[in-house]
Structure formats: C-alpha cells, structure tokens
Amino acid sequence: MPKYxxxxxxxxGAELFAGDVPFEEIINQVGAYNEQLINAGVMVAGEGLAxxxxxxxxxxxxxxxxxxxxxxxxxxxFNGFYILEVASRDEAVEWAxxxxxxxxSKTEIRxxxxxxxxxxxxxxxxxxxxxxxxxxxxxxxxEGK
Amino acid sequence: xxxVGRRLDALWRIEGARVVATLARMTGDVxxxxxxxxxxxxxALAQWPAAGVPDNPGAWLTTVxxxxxxxxxxxxxxxxxxxxxxxxxxxxxxxxEWEPIQDxxxxxxxxxxxxALSREAQVALTLRVVASLTTEEIARMFLVPVATIxxxxxxxxxxxxxxxxxxxxxxxxxxxxxxxxxxxxxxLVFTEGYRATSxxxxxRHDLAAEALRLGRVLxxxxxxxPEAHAxxxxxxxxxxxxxxxxxxxxxxxxxxxxxxSRWDRGRIRQGxxxxxxADAVARGQGRGRGGYALQAAIARCHAVAPSVEGTxxxxxxxxxxxxxxxxxxxxxxxxxxxxxxxxxxxxNALLLVDALAADGALRGSHLLPSVRGExxxxxxxxxxxxxxxxxxxxLTANDRERALLLSKAEAV
Numbered sequence: 001m002p003k004y005x006x007x008x009x010x011x012x013g014a015e016l017f018a019g020d021v022p023f024e025e026i027i028n029q030v031g032a033y034n035e036q037l038i039n040a041g042v043m044v045a046g047e048g049l050a051x052x053x054x055x056x057x058x059x060x061x062x063x064x065x066x067x068x069x070x071x072x073x074x075x076x077x078f079n080g081f082y083i084l085e086v087a088s089r090d091e092a093v094e095w096a097x098x099x100x101x102x103x104x105s106k107t108e109i110r111x112x113x114x115x116x117x118x119x120x121x122x123x124x125x126x127x128x129x130x131x132x133x134x135x136x137x138x139x140x141x142x143e144g145k
Numbered sequence: 146x147x148x149v150g151r152r153l154d155a156l157w158r159i160e161g162a163r164v165v166a167t168l169a170r171m172t173g174d175v176x177x178x179x180x181x182x183x184x185x186x187x188x189a190l191a192q193w194p195a196a197g198v199p200d201n202p203g204a205w206l207t208t209v210x211x212x213x214x215x216x217x218x219x220x221x222x223x224x225x226x227x228x229x230x231x232x233x234x235x236x237x238x239x240x241x242e243w244e245p246i247q248d249x250x251x252x253x254x255x256x257x258x259x260x261a262l263s264r265e266a267q268v269a270l271t272l273r274v275v276a277s278l279t280t281e282e283i284a285r286m287f288l289v290p291v292a293t294i295x296x297x298x299x300x301x302x303x304x305x306x307x308x309x310x311x312x313x314x315x316x317x318x319x320x321x322x323x324x325x326x327x328x329x330x331x332x333l334v335f336t337e338g339y340r341a342t343s344x345x346x347x348x349r350h351d352l353a354a355e356a357l358r359l360g361r362v363l364x365x366x367x368x369x370x371p372e373a374h375a376x377x378x379x380x381x382x383x384x385x386x387x388x389x390x391x392x393x394x395x396x397x398x399x400x401x402x403x404x405x406s407r408w409d410r411g412r413i414r415q416g417x418x419x420x421x422x423a424d425a426v427a428r429g430q431g432r433g434r435g436g437y438a439l440q441a442a443i444a445r446c447h448a449v450a451p452s453v454e455g456t457x458x459x460x461x462x463x464x465x466x467x468x469x470x471x472x473x474x475x476x477x478x479x480x481x482x483x484x485x486x487x488x489x490x491x492x493n494a495l496l497l498v499d500a501l502a503a504d505g506a507l508r509g510s511h512l513l514p515s516v517r518g519e520x521x522x523x524x525x526x527x528x529x530x531x532x533x534x535x536x537x538x539x540l541t542a543n544d545r546e547r548a549l550l551l552s553k554a555e556a557v
Contacts, residue, residue: 001351039365039366087155088158091159094158
C-alpha cells in the first residue's frame with residue numbers, strides 16, 4: 001500500500017491560531033482524530049511542529065541568510081504532518097477531509113517516495129549507502145537504543 | 146468511474162466496517178446489516194452526484210440504511226406481530242444511538258470469524274465487512290472468479306443467520322479459542338499473499354497488505370491481547386523481505402542469499418515496536434510469549450542480523466524450543482534442527498532430523514529430505530546428500546523448487 005504525507009499549512013486567520021479554540025479542545029479533537037487513524041490501521045507517523053524555536057535559512061540570494069522564524073509570513077507555516085499507509089490516493093484525501101480544526105488552513109497530500117522511485121539508480125553509491133543507514137537505524141531500534 | 150464513485154469507494158474503506166457494525170447491532174443480523182449497507186451505498190451513488198457528498202458520509206449511510214431496515218420490517222409486519230414490534234423499536238431508537246462504537250466493530254470481527262463458518266467463508270466475509278473490500282477486489286486478490294467470492298459471502302451470511310449467531314463478543318470461557326480463530330483468519334490472508342509466485346506476485350502483495358492493515362485494526366481493538374500485537378509484528382517482519390524473496394525472473398531467493406540492504410527498514414522498525422508492545426502487555430499480565438510472539442521474535446532475529454553468520458542462532462534455537470513446547474509440530478522441530486545446525490554445527494542437527502524421520506511425521510514432504518541433504522553435504526557425506534536432495538526434488542510440487550534442489554544435488 002502506498003504511503004502519503006498529509007501536511008498542515010494554516011493560512012492567515014486560521015481557526016487554530018485565532019485563539020478562539022481552547023488548547024484542551026484542540027488536544028481532544030486532534031487526539032480523537034489520531035485515535036481514528038490508529039483504529040483504522042493506517043497511521044504510520046504523525047508529528048506537530050512547535051511555533052517557537054525555529055530557524056529559516058534563506059538561500060535564495062548569493063549567500064544563505066539565517067533568521068529566526070518562520071514568523072513573518074503565515075502562509076509559509078507548516079505546523080504538522082501525518083504519514084498514512086492507505087489503499088489509494090483517494091483514501092488519503094478522505095482522511096485529510098476528516099481532519100479537525102482545518103478552517104482557514106490548507107492541507108497538502110503528497111505521496112511518499114519508495115524504492116521504486118529510485119529503481120533506475122540502484123547502483124548509485126548514495127542510494128546504496130542510504131540503505132545501509134536505514135539498516136543501522138533498524139538495528140539501533142531493535143537494540144532499544 | 147465518476148468522481149463521486151471514487152470518493153464513495155474511498156469513504157467506504159474508511160467508514161464501511163463501522164456502518165455495517167452499527168447496523169448489525171441494531172438488527173442483530175450481520176448478513177442483513179451488510180445488505181442494508183449496500184443498498185445505502187447504491188442510494189449514495191444515485192443521490193450524491195446531484196446533492197453533493199454529505200459532511201458526515203458515514204452517518205448518512207447509516208441513517209439511510211436504518212430507514213431501509215424499518216421499511217423492510219414494516220412490510221413484513223403485515224404478516225407477523227413480532228416484526229411489527231421490531232420495526233417500532235427501530236423507529237423509536239434515537240439517532241444518536243446509531244453513532245458507531247468501537248465495540249461493535251469487535252463484535253463484527255468475531256461474527257465474521259465465527260466457527261460455524263468454514264475458513265474460506267470466514268476469510269471472504271472478514272475481507273468484505275471488516276476490511277470493506279468489494280467482492281471484485283477480493284476475487285482479484287485471490288485470483289478466483291467474482292461469482293466464487295459472491296457465493297462464499299452469500300453462504301456465509303445464510304450460515305450465520307441459520308445458526309442464530311449472536312452479535313456479541315465471546316464469553317470468557319470461549320475467548321482464547323475464538324481469539325485464536327480471528328488471528329488465524331488474518332494470518333491466513335497474509336500467508337496467501339506471502340506465498341505468491343511470480344506471475345501473481347503484485348496482486349498477492351495487496352492481499353498481504355490488507356492482512357497487515359486488518360492486523361493493526363485488531364491490535365487497536367484488542368490492546369490488551371499480546372498476541373494481537375505479536376501477529377502485527379510477525380507480519381511486519383515478513384513484509385520487510387518482500388522485495389528480495391524472488392529474483393526478477395521469479396526464482397525464489399533463500400534467506401541466506403537475499404540482499405539484506407533491500408529489506409524494508411521502516412517495516413522492521415514497526416515490527417520491533419509491535420513486538421515490544423506485545424512483550425510489555427504480556428509481562429504486565431504475568432504471561433509468557435504466545436505462538437505469534439515467538440514466531441515474531443524469530444523473525445526479528447533474522448530481520449536485524451547483518452548477515453547469516455551474524456545472526457543470533459543461539460537465540461533462535463531457544464525460541465524454537467519454546468515454540469515446540471507451546472505447539473509441538475514436526476515443522477517447528479525441523480526448523481529448530483536448521484537453527485541448531487547454524488548454532489553448533491550439522492552433526493547435532495542431523496541427530497534431530499533423523500529422529501524426526503524415524504517418527505515418520507513428515508513423510509511425503511520434501512522439507513525433511515531437503516534439510517537432511519544440506520546437513521549431509523556439510524558433513525561431507527556426499528552420496529547420501531545427493532540421494533536425499535534428489536528425493537526432496539521428487540517430492541516437491543513446485544517446479545522452481547525442484548530445479549533448485551536438483552542443482553544443489555548436482556553441486557554436492
């Protein structure tokens with residue numbers, strides 16, 4: 001089954017940031033949604049991104065400029081994601097439509113690449129290395145480190 | 146397909162089990178619930194293109210199906226007072242009682258896997274009502290005609306009704322056996338997919354993916370059952386090797402020869418986490434590892450090993466011993482012998498295999514002579530090794546396996 005990433009992108013005036021919804025209510029609604037994803041057997045991962053303690057590196061000019069942020073442009077915000085393993089893109093879309101507290105936000109749905117996307121570069125040194133890195137990862141996970 | 150048709154298909158995968166489960170609770174009949182739900186889906190397909198998709202599609206489908214149930218009972222109530230009473234009860238049920246609850250889905254799982262049904266019927270009905278697959282999808286994955294699956298489902302529904310199978314979770318006295326039955330159905334679906342040969346490889350992988358998803362649903366429904374988590378772990382580990390189990394021309398690739406760098410590390414990580422959950426739940430209840438947990442633990446040893454030589458064979462021997470105590474079987478014993486040969490050498494393993502051969506339990510299977518042949522070859526007893534491998538080749542029904550065994554016999 002393919003995996004899709006659901007990316008939450010609140011826009012200016014998003015209900016999530018308007019301050020009208022008490023924080024506990026947000027926790028409850030998001031928690032109930034997460035529970036549905038787990039009960040349906042489709043949840044692979046999901047994280048929220050903190051609004052503070054963030055940095056943006058702007059490499060659009062000659063030299064990279066490092067600034068605190070992203071605070072300036074609310075449309076650049078990306079405040080959380082899910083990765084779902086579902087039967088189809090259509091199913092990913094329906095799950096995204098069920099997401100709570102999305103008024104004033106955009107949700108982007110992107111397929112997560114898998115081995116088949118790199119099939120033509122299978123003998124590339126770094127593709128091989130990446131497999132090794134993932135292997136080390138799994139071993140660390142197995143050893144509980 | 147129209148946009149609405151595609152949306153409805155996707156929504157059905159998400160909402161189907163809960164809609165059918167809610168209807169089954171209200172009508173007490175899984176077969177009727179499924180029929181009503183399908184009628185509601187047909188209504189949706191007719192009405193949604195003009196009216197738009199409702200905000201809460203699951204509730205819409207459930208409510209429409211409920212009305213159909215009431216109408217149906219009313220029509221029959223002309224014949225029978227009992228039906229009239231049921232129709233009145235249904236009509237008076239508050240709509241909020243039609244909110245789906247998790248327990249209903251669990252009852253649905255136990256009904257679909259009820260022992261009154263044959264294994265084939267359990268599998269078809271579970272995929273239909275719990276996994277919310279269409280009859281066409283199930284037929285495609287099992288490579289059988291649609292009519293065959295249709296028949297199995299119709300017969301399963303009739304059997305449930307005739308046996309008056311109640312819509313409930315089993316009593317504590319029945320629980321272990323019934324839970325074992327449910328997990329068995331899911332694992333059977335998985336192994337159907339896992340055993341696929343080359344031509345059917347891709348569709349069959351879908352089947353294994355559905356089983357894994359069902360397994361995760363079960364683990365969420367039964368968070369305090371270690372074996373539900375363990376079954377997920379086992380399927381995750383086995384799925385991690387899908388890409389490497391066959392060469393591009395369809396020849397099976399043995400574990401020792403598989404490109405471990407291509408094993409799916411994400412799956413392995415999820416398997417490790419699921420097995421840890423299973424062990425933690427079991428520990429919390431003072432229980433030991435069950436059959437799926439032991440198999441998952443063995444699969445984990447392979448999944449995290451850098452190579453065949455770097456595999457913790459001692460641990461695998463201990464795990465097979467435990468599995469043999471829990472569920473004695475000649476196949477487990479043979480696997481233990483293979484592990485012993487890797488841990489302490491072929492001589493010890495040959496003693497175990499010869500004891501098995503003396504029992505005669507695996508007579509007629511190619512497994513025993515093929516293991517025996519490998520062990521004899523490693524011990525340098527070449528004539529005997531060749532004879533055993535040739536015997537194994539005669540006994541296997543699989544052409545590719547026969548070719549592999551004969552080439553091994555020749556190489557001895």
